[in-house]
Amino acid sequence: MEVSRVRALRGPNLWSHDTAVEAIVSCTTQELDIAQLPGFEARLRNIFPHLSPLQPLGNYKAAPMAQVLELVALGLQAQAGCPVTFSRTTPTLETGIFQVVVEYSEEAVGRLALELAQQLCLAALEDRAFDVSGALLQLQELDEDVRLGPSTGAIVNAALARNIPFRRLTEGSLVTFGWGSKQRKIQAAEMDGTSAIAEAIAQDKELTKKLLDSAGVPVPQGRVVLDADDAWAAACEIGLPVVVKPKDGNQGKGVTVNVTTREQLTAGFIAAQEFRDDILVERYLPGHDFRLLVIGNKMVAAARRDPPQVVGDGRHTVRELVDQVNLDPRRGSGHATSLTKIRFDDIALASLAKQGFVAESVPPVGQRVILRNNANLSTGGSATDVTIDVHPEVAARAVAAAHMVGLDICGVDVVADSVLKPLEEQNGGIVEVNAAPGLRMHLAPSFGRPRPVGEAIIAAMFAEGDDGRIPVVAVTGTNGKTTTVRLIAHLLTASGLRTGMTNTDGVYIEGRQIDSGDCSGPRSARNVLLHPDVDAAVFETARGGMLREGLAFDRCQVAVVTNIGAGDHLGLNYITTVEDLAVLKRVIVQNVADSGVAVLNATDPAVVRMAKNCSGSVTFFAADKSHPVMATHRAQGNRVVYVEDGKLVAAQGAQRHEVALSQVPITRNGAIGFQVENAMASVAAAWAVGLEWDAIRAGLKSFANENDNAPGRFNVFDYKGATLIADYGHNPDAILALVQAVESMPAKRRSVVISGAGDRRDEDIRQQTEILGAAFDDVLLYQDQCQRGRADGEVVALLRQGLDGARRTSHIDEINGEFVAIDTALARLGEGDLCLILIDQVEEALAHIAKRVAEA
């Protein structure tokens, strides 16, 4: 078995809506049915007993090795704890070659699982040992490393529940929600609106205290002291007991609490000085530690945090008691569980010493022994949800504290006997506010109910009903894509939306080109969705990117399929037939949002069939409103777009909107059939987005077909009284459409300049000239700059074959070089003649033609 070309499909794809790895797997003849490999399955199941059955019950079809690989790769991920379920193996036309697709939740884990699965299969084949638990551990560790942490994960899940799309921007916790101008970002428990100044203020405990005090929030009064004597003076001013601690310390280092005597205070002062020069004396607040989580203007969760502790039973030593507690299966070692093991380290021993114990002491029954003066979950503390206990006045103080500091997400540390009564009534206070607070104690408290804090954070960023999406229109098809994409983008722009567009010429934001070259893949589309100035997006969605990586978006609002026709580029990447192509192009239709619309060409049966794969609604378009598909669809009260009396009509039930074709310049009064189709598709898409009809009409009217708008798409020039048309058409359907369009234009003598692209099938190349031969008097064949894998002269020969027995063509030339061919054709033109030039190097050729036209 050989595994080649492993791809990560990072969005909805040919196979599924989910992310997956795809590999080309070639099996030897014996491997085509593993039942033929003696003892293989038994060895396989011995190594990996969790492997699912290779066939459904009662099915005895041959299972190829590729399928084993598929199931092992899926099974390994599932056993490692990844939430994956989809996998599939598909034979190709070549015997022994399969496409294997396995879902992943993390790309790196999916790729590793595929590698490990291959090793596992090989081990079973060769009867070698394989360390499956080691492999699973490797996958688990990688998964833990790369997947989102629990806090960020909770926020992302909350977003997904609200149908808000997300994208990770880093390997860390920086995530962007929504698209374009509606994007918001988070990083763990920070939002993009979280103020850097507020975070800095929260770091400065003294300033925080001053501000909270101003806001009427109870805080432990205190001040910075100069020396031990001053510390005592301060303690007397404040009133005992007090706390002495370093001013900007953290994690409780150098802190002495509950100081009641001068001796204790002096010792505490010296201890604090070990860490910082600025020492603070403040009132000691007795009571429990509580953490109140404030999001926006609401307290959304509260937890009581207890330090790691054990309770004496009169029999066991402290060390034994700790070991017992650590047996609790909920106590893990990382951040993933609701409790963490209590550490028995120097800090624990020091803490014991303060309480008069050593590790081997046997505390009496019921005696609480604290193992560290810090209630962090990560050091063995516990969190108990107390959200519903919080008195409204306590919650109000927490909100006031967050507001005063300026934090939109804030962990407020309260010390009080209880949160059931106002702080003022019990000498409680707020001791600290924290930016980017940990959410684990609320998401997975050690005791009590989890709180939906991820949901609260999402609600703070996205108003109800806002899913952060901008209108996304995906366009695919064999011909007319680029013009349709440009026209839809133009209509969106005309209605005031800042529009991003990708197509085979580049990426455009508000008309400004930010990237050039073929940008019809998902990378370019993702860039548009990331752009802060984009209110709506139109993506030309070519097959290459869809095959390579899947779609750039999970759902689109509108999918437009212009046509499939006889197809193009058939034979590449296991897309062999028009049906294969239709299945591939259907992917955008399958991923239309439930509230979205698929715009489909009613005259193309392959496109019409896609309608049943759309979970949103469908708008059909066709010039002929009586076409059975159109008539049926309309009769059922659905949307259709057609042509009637020189008008483009959009109709649904009694609703009817009209645009005169005379007001749509690219159609030349409706004469150019394929432009009428492009206009109908675009109007249907604009209608689906919900644009105003006035804006649509204005947009259609102002969309001219100069080179600037769509270079290489039916660019018309006047050359010494002859009509010159330049187009990029390169497949039989495109050429047929061009011929139809050109035939409606009067001309004396008709000539055409053409080369064939070498990466088409022979019959496709021949067919182009077969069509042209019926419509043109002169045909100038030229050899294209790049032969795309064909031998010299091969393409021209094919083109010539297509002209055998041509009905109209009387004159054929073979010319070397595109520009020479153009110049030759121009030299022959007389007034009233017409010449169609099928250009290859779009920009250069257009520039050349423009130059010649200018010279004339």
Place this chain on the structure above:
Amino acid sequence: MIKKKNIEFVRVTHLRGPNIWTYRPVIEAWVDIGELEDYPSNTLPGLYERLVAWLPGMIEHRCGVGERGGFFERLREGTWSAHILEHVVLELQNLAGMRTGFGQTRSTSQRGVYKMAFRTREEQVGRAALAAARALLMAAINDEVYDLEAALAPLRELVDARCLGPSTANIVDAATERRIPSLRLNDGNLVQLGHGAAQRRIWTAETDRTSAIAEGIASDKDLTKFLLKSCGVPVPEGSLVRSAEAAWEEAQDIGVPVVVKPYDGNHGRGVSLNLMTESDVKAAYELAARQGDSSAVIVESFITGDEHRLLVVGNKLVAAAKGESLWVDGDGVSSILQLVNTQINTDPRRGEGEDFPLGTVKPHESGEIVLELQRQGMTADSVPQAGQKVLIQPNGNVAIDVTDEVHPSVAHAVLLAARVVGLDIAGIDLVAKDITRPLEEQRGAIIEVNASPGLLAHIKPGVGKPRAVGAAIVEHLFDAEETGRIPLIGVTGTRGASLIVRMLCKLLNLSGLHTGAVCGEGMFLDQRRVVSGNCVNWDAGQRLLLNRTVQTALFESNPRMILAEGLAYDRCQIGIVTDTGSLDDVKDFDVLDEAGLYKAVRSQVDVVLPTGVAVLNAAEPLVLEMAALCDGSVTLYAQDGELPGIAAHLVEGKRAAFVRGNHIVLAEGGIETVLLCLDLLKPATAGNVDSVLAAVAAAWSLNLSTDLICAGLRTFDAAPGSIGN
């Protein structure tokens, strides 16, 4: 002459708010000049000459004379030591870098004792300057040696350490220009602009809307580049490497010359440019790895051209500055260090400290320069040949203003870069040969986006026009019509002021505003008493102004507080004065007559905004007199509506509140509205008719509806300590 004369400070007080001297904070010193009372300046030989020689800048002091040289004229003609001290302390503050102008000296009832007040922007600096001024003046009087520079050095240090940095000061000054108040929140550059709920905060060039996540993104150069590139902003090609070998590999990949810099560094530390060879790239990697926090180092293509810094504030390009490369010309004799000192560091723009637009160039200390020289086969001690040009620093300090030359498409790219990262204020570093042309035409690129950018290069560019970046930041924070102010109501007096505050606190809170109040009975936030006990002091008032929730605030004050501390606010919407109090309260301030009391209390009326209202007790002749001082309008009150003051006021079409029969009447010119019958009030409230009238007049001036005023008053309980539900 016997050298035992001395100047003693009896008392030095920092008046932190508007006071009897001026609107702004001052230090008030009670100066006992002792027997110097008998020696005005013209009788002290050589004093004039010495002071003119030591502090020639005092020529600018106009003093009472009103023209340049005014003070020197007074000094020559004869003036007393306390007055001279005032001018010396102001001049020392100026020389130390804290510019102030206001000063005043008045004699007291005690011979030889003066009250001298001088403006200071920072208390510690002011106090130190005062001590230094006395020492200087005594040395001048006694003809002793005085080392001015030695005295100024610690003052300058204090100014550097305690005063706002120049960038922040520029923003605060711009706010002041727009009459937006400011308060410092810490000893650093964290400043609150505006009051209460209308406030905004700045910390140097960060605002309270500067996103922490955006700052995080900006400090991650690789992520920044990825995001910018995705959005079509031109950036240099390159990637992250973790070893010197990988650095060289990457350099070959993208093509030399390359730039090498730390992944997480800032301020150009550890950055090496224009590297061509393997050894240079590897050495630069080591430098960058040392300067950064990790081994991660960025290698990217070196964009040729000048480095530019463009400042974006709130989606506007407000300033652009260009850097210049530094070169020295060898003379065959001097070392590079010497050449740098004679050819570069002699530039008056260069020096140590934030006040100099350009830094001192140190070829033997700066790692980048050492490396740059090393690449040219030299050290700081090398002696270049005569005529040899040596590059010291490619694109050194950014300092030439080019704001007006930036091509619109460059501006578009820069603004987009700030938006993509998410910063409201950003300094964008860009390399381009010609900023007047699009970047795409010249392979220019944005190389970095900086949060909290330095503003100095734009405020004080080495060459070209200074840019009003502070004003741009203030404009970003406050729309044109915003003042940063919330309605503040000050109540000054000794009779019923606390009660008036409490009544108004309730009325304003009922009107739906979050209301803060400080008075003799404590501090109140809405209906809640937060502090009990006397809160008639500056600190308590300040707390209200800091509170981001407070939408309107009330402050009680009295003559004693004004004399001891100054008012807690710079201007107010409503200033209420009930009475001027008794002389007994203020004896220790050397206020011995009613004129003195009047002077203290009038501060309350002086600070009323032009759009505001003074509410004055017409039954008190001294208070009534203050009506003329008010920048805004005046509403009078008194139980007796027939008082001549009220009658005259009404004749002018103005407002007054009084009692007729048993009813409170609001009158404006000839139009009268009967508000309510006093019998409807709770007994404890009804017993304080004057206070009720003051509160009613103020509430009326605040446009509270009469229904609400009546409802509030009827439910108000004047019993102390409660807002009176």
